Amino acid sequence: MSHPQNYELLLIPDHSRTRTGAPGRPIRSAIVTATGETGASGYPRYTGQGMEADIDPETRTVEAVLIDGEELDPGLSVQVAEGDRRAS
Numbered sequence: 530m531s532h533p534q535n536y537e538l539l540l541i542p543d544h545s546r547t548r549t550g551a552p553g554r555p556i557r558s559a560i561v562t563a564t565g566e567t568g569a570s571g572y573p574r575y576t577g578q579g580m581e582a583d584i585d586p587e588t589r590t591v592e593a594v595l596i597d598g599e600e601l602d603p604g605l606s607v608q609v610a611e612g613d614r615r616a617s
Contacts, residue, residue: 532573532586535562537610540580540596557596558610568593582607 539555559578568574568583570592575582583593589609594601601607 532563535560535577536575536582536584536589537561538580538582538591538594538607539610541606541608543604543606580607584609 538559538561540557540559541555542553559580561575561577561580561582561584564574564576566574570583572583572585572592575584579597581595581598582591584591591607591609594607596602596605596607
C-alpha cells in the first residue's frame with residue numbers, strides 16, 4: 530500500500546475550545562515526511578520540524594506524537610491540517 534510522503538501537522542490548544550466545540554487556533558505547525566518505518570502504533574512514522582508522529586493514512590488520524598522529543602502536554606492536540614495539499 531502506498532502512503533502519503535508528507536503531511537502538515539497542527540499543534541492546537543484544546544483548552545481554548547469554545548462552547549460550540551470549535552478548536553483553538555494552531556500555535557505551531559510542521560511539515561512531516563515519511564521515514565519508511567512503522568511506529569509502535571502500527572502506522573507509518575513521519576518526522577520533521579521537531580515533530581514525530583504515527584499517522585493512519587486512511588483516516589489521516591495522528592495515532593502517536595512527540596513534540597521536540599516530549600509527549601504531548603495535556604490540553605494540546607495534534608491533527609493533520611484540513612485540506613492538507615502537501616499530502617501526496
